[in-house]
Each structure stands twice: as structure tokens, then as C-alpha cells.
Amino acid sequence: MTTTLRLHGFCQSGNTFKVAFALRAMGLPHEVVHVDFMRGRTRDPVWRAEVNEMGEVPVLDDGTRRLTQSGVILMHLARKTGRFGGRSDEERDEVLRWLLFDNHKFTSYFATYRFMVAFGPTAPDPAILKFLRARIDGAYGIVDRHLAAQPFLVGDAPTIADFSLCGYLFYPPQESGIDAAAAYPHMGQWLARMREVDGWADPYAVLPGERIERRWAIPDA
């Protein structure tokens, strides 16, 4: 009997999309369980006790295992399928290096900035946005320079590092006011290559939840 993979998340979550894109690219059938983040589901103590003590999505159920943290889930899926994980120890170390950079800087500052201007419950503090914007530009500049010399983050083919870093970059730039593909040309070309990977889809087309308009004005750059 084959086990159903179950991905918990919601459509605005680029971290969920990282895993959804990988599952699709690996050809792994799965169900998506909607977590109503916008109405506080991940802050519910019962949800935290039963699903993820860290209070975050994505969560992946694979048989008796429940995995959290997109990087851990992506590594699990790469091991399970033998695909997209890197072809040597050196490549696998490189993949992990980019996953760590993504989680610390590349995704995290942007996801926080986008949440504050697009979906946050109160008007964002301009000083905090300015700080985050500088951190985003720092991380994006590093990745853009790296991609000037090679087509994907590790080696010459997509890996889970690419699924991870691209997760937030297919959302409409109007949400955040940051058009990474336009401002960082090598990232733009890489994103075009990622769209060609089998299984790519618009996050809003494949993940559940209600689409929401941006709530707050984009600050002057």
C-alpha cells in the first residue's frame, strides 16, 4: 500500500510552496491540508500540541513520520526519491549551505517584510521596513552575484536549494512592492529557468486559502 503524503499549509506561504513545488517536480502524489494561518490557526495551543510545537507551516506527513521545517522536509524528499539532493558529498554540503542561508537571511527577511506590508494586522513601522529592506537587498545581491556565474545554486541542475530559495519569488511583486526578477537580472534569469522545471505552478493555483489584497502602502524605497 502506498502512503499518502500530506502537506499542511496555505496559499500565501512561500515556505509551503517550496515543498509543494518539490513534491510536484518529484512526481510525488500528495494532499494539501489547509491551515487557516490568517485566522490564527498556528497560534492555537491545540494545533501546536497536535501538529507542530514550533507553530509553523509547512508540515509534511509521510506515513508515521511528521516532519517540519521546509529545509528538513526538502532533504527528506530528496533522500526518499534520490533526486534534487546533490550528486556528491561536496554538492550535498553546498545544498545544505544554501538552505541555511535561505532560512536565515534570503527568505526570512523578505517573508517578514511582505507579511508586514501585505497581510499584517497593524500599519508597519517604517523604520522596521527600512531595516528589513536593506537586509533583503544584501541577501538578494549575494544570490544575484552567485547566479551570474552558474545557472542554478549548486552545479548545473536544479536542487532542493533552488526550490527553497525560489519559494517566495513567484508571488506577485505588487504584494510586497519588490520586483526581485527585475531588480536582480541574474535572479530573474534563474527564476525563468525554474519556471521551466516540470511541476512548476503558480502558488495561488496549487495551494489552498483565500487570496488577499495588500493592506498597507508600500514605503518609499
Ligand SMILES: N[C@@H](CCC(=O)N[C@@H](CS)C(=O)NCC(=O)O)C(=O)O
Ligand atoms: N524556517 C521555517 C519557517 C516557517 C515559517 O515561518 N512559516 C510561516 C508561514 S510561511 C509560519 O507558519 N509562521 C507562523 C508564525 O511565525 O507565527 C521553514 O522553512 O519551514
